[in-house]
Amino acid sequence: MAVATVRQGRIIKGVAGKYSVRTKDGEILRCFARGKLKENGALYVGDDVNVEVSQRDCVITEVLPRSSMLVRPYVSNIDGIIIVVSPVPKPDFLLVDKLIISCIQQGIDSVLCINKADMQGVDELYEAAKKEYGSVTTVLVASAEDGKGVSQLKEIIKGRYYCLAGQSAVGKSSLVNALAGKNVMQVGELGEKSLRGKHTTRHVEIIELDDGTRIADTCGFSMFEIPLFDPMFLSGYYIDFDKYREKCRFRGCTHTVEECCGVKEAVELGEIPRERYERYLKLYEEFNKRWEKRYG
Numbered sequence: 001m002a003v004a005t006v007r008q009g010r011i012i013k014g015v016a017g018k019y020s021v022r023t024k025d026g027e028i029l030r031c032f033a034r035g036k037l038k039e040n041g042a043l044y045v046g047d048d049v050n051v052e053v054s055q056r057d058c059v060i061t062e063v064l065p066r067s068s069m070l071v072r073p074y075v076s077n078i079d080g081i082i083i084v085v086s087p088v089p090k091p092d093f094l095l096v097d098k099l100i101i102s103c104i105q106q107g108i109d110s111v112l113c114i115n116k117a118d119m120q121g122v123d124e125l126y127e128a129a130k131k132e133y134g135s136v137t138t139v140l141v142a143s144a145e146d147g148k149g150v151s152q153l154k155e156i157i158k159g160r161y162y163c164l165a166g167q168s169a170v171g172k173s174s175l176v177n178a179l180a181g182k183n184v185m186q187v188g189e190l191g192e193k194s195l196r197g198k199h200t201t202r203h204v205e206i207i208e209l210d211d212g213t214r215i216a217d218t219c220g221f222s223m224f225e226i227p228l229f230d231p232m233f234l235s236g237y238y239i240d241f242d243k244y245r246e247k248c249r250f251r252g253c254t255h256t257v258e259e260c261c262g263v264k265e266a267v268e269l270g271e272i273p274r275e276r277y278e279r280y281l282k283l284y285e286e287f288n289k290r291w292e293k294r295y296g
């Protein structure tokens with residue numbers, strides 16, 4: 001009987017129960033997963049894994065500890081997220097808020113990329129994004145179409161491992177192609193009726209750039225729930241609220257119904273954008289409802 005050897009590598013692609021694992025010396029192994037690891041959600045693109053290699057097949061037997069992990073998109077061990085929005089489809093800043101919260105939770109970086117700089121409406125979108133997120137993350141404008149901002153983005157993520165995230169058809173795969181300087185990912189079209197995108201990318205895949213940077217292209221999404229925690233702690237993930245917190249009268253102020261709240265005062269003074277604060281209230285409400293129902 002053939003003896004299996006154990007090799008280590010990183011999952012760079014996963015489609016329908018088959019995984020591509022890249023070993024340290026650059027070989028790509030086509031693998032299946034063993035037993036429990038077959039279950040949905042047990043393996044992530046980006047996972048470092050042990051693979052049993054025999055003459056017959058390659059089987060992933062073990063996942064090594066992860067440094068970070070996201071459920072939307074489904075990736076692990078990333079250093080940061082490139083959050084992509086564009087004038088069309090219509091940007092969803094609540095989704096951006098949630099992605100930034102995920103980054104802070106996971107202790108990873110974020111960059112907000114306004115794509116389709118060649119389109120109308122991008123200046124207004126940049127102004128709005130800069131106002132809302134300028135003190136929270138890096139905001140930059142790019143165009144996968146004409147290359148604007150692509151080298152700046154490449155510089156920000158240089159030598160690290162980032163994933164792209166955002167709605168369908170904002171141009172994530174197009175940006176991957178622009179960053180790679182060649183067409184590695186398939187690009188879709190805008191759905192004519194809804195302008196909501198067609199979900200062209202249906203799997204997660206890691207692309208390695210010529211400077212060693214790695215990026216994961218991911219599937220577009222518009223709905224996403226952050227894993228639940230006590231809503232009391234939600235505002236802690238709004239780092240732009242930090243400097244106003246000390247003016248709150250109550251310790252543990254949630255900045256919702258309390259009197260004498262530094263955050264609410266900052267909203268009134270226009271120092272915290274009202275739209276961002278109102279989305280915070282909405283998310284707080286959502287969390288509260290889920291929290292109350294947490295035991296079923």
Ligand SMILES: Nc1nc2c(ncn2[C@@H]2O[C@H](COP(=O)(O)OP(=O)(O)OP(=O)(O)O)[C@@H](O)[C@H]2O)c(=O)[nH]1
Binds near residue numbers: 116169186220
């Ligand atoms: N005008 C303009 N169009 C762009 C730009 N980048 C992407 N697009 C177009 O936007 C559409 C969607 O692009 P994709 O790259 O497939 O979008 P995606 O975010 O990967 O979409 P999913 O895979 O469905 O999540 C395509 O028609 C692209 O040609 C850009 O910078 N400018």
Ligand SMILES: [Mg+2]
Binds near residue numbers: 174218219220
């Ligand atoms: Mg795509």
Ligand SMILES: [Zn+2]
Binds near residue numbers: 248263
């Ligand atoms: Zn407060």
